[in-house]
Amino acid sequence: TADSKTSLRIAIQKSGRLTDKTIELLKGIGLRFDDYKRNLMVKCRNFDVELLLIRDDDIPEYVQDGVCDLGFVGANVRAETGADVRVLRGLDYGVCRLSLAARKDGAIQTLEDFEGKTIATSYPNLTQQFLDKHNIGANLVTISGAVEIAPRLEVADAICDLVSTGNTLKANGLQELEVILESETQLIQTNKELSPGKKKLIEKFLIRMDSHQQAER
Ligand code: ATP
Ligand code: ZN
Missing domain, CATH: 3.40.190.10 (Periplasmic binding protein-like II)
Incomplete structure (x- = not known):
């Protein structure tokens, strides 16, 4: 058959x-x-x-x-x-989460601080949806990898990236501020x-x- x-x-x-x-x-x-x-x-x-x-x-x-x-x-x-x-x-x-993160001692410490800032991410759709939901206007820069170095390269003020242990963030002087998605x-x-x-x-x-x-x- x-x-x-x-x-x-x-x-x-x-x-x-x-x-x-x-x-x-x-x-x-x-x-x-x-x-x-x-x-x-x-x-x-x-x-x-x-x-x-x-x-x-x-x-x-x-x-x-x-x-x-x-x-x-x-x-x-x-x-x-x-x-x-x-x-x-x-x-x-x-198992991981998609999170907004910014420089540990930088100008961005709360969600509101993302207003007007530039965020590097490989997840532009999810990031934009989250920002829209919270009425925050930010500029997204879509990059496909090594997002965590964007702030150091001054390509962006912050990032939205996958986190599991948080070690990569820490190693790049970043702190996790908001979880966008648990995955x-x-x-x-x-x-x-x-x-x-x-x-x-x-x-x-x-x-x-x-x-x-x-x-x-
Ligand atoms: P591909 O070449 O297939 O596109 P990739 O580099 O996009 O691979 P991987 O880094 O292998 O993808 O990650 C695959 C998936 O693993 C992620 O999409 C996510 O669901 C999961 N994952 C779990 N923990 C992490 C983490 N710390 N960082 C990135 N991805 C993670
Ligand atoms: Zn992939």
């Missing part, structure tokens, strides 16, 4: 903070695949699943468009892209209509995942 050929396509981060934990989770629920580091696409040997290994930034859109049925991605990236996807599960890794890795599903075969596969996948997560606790 056509369904026996149906395979679930799952997007995961190719190489980064989420990769090992996601692979570990997939292996933990019994999926077997080899050579995932070398290929963009990897077929699972014992389950109708194939992995698409891509940059995390591309995952929400691939899932939105139905190129992939499922994806593992940070809530931060999903929210920033505003992709139309369904969040199936929140997971306990990739974790999420399993997302496309909102595109799926075949009955794929729906069944997703159900099976979720049952395995949930019992695995329970066993971990």
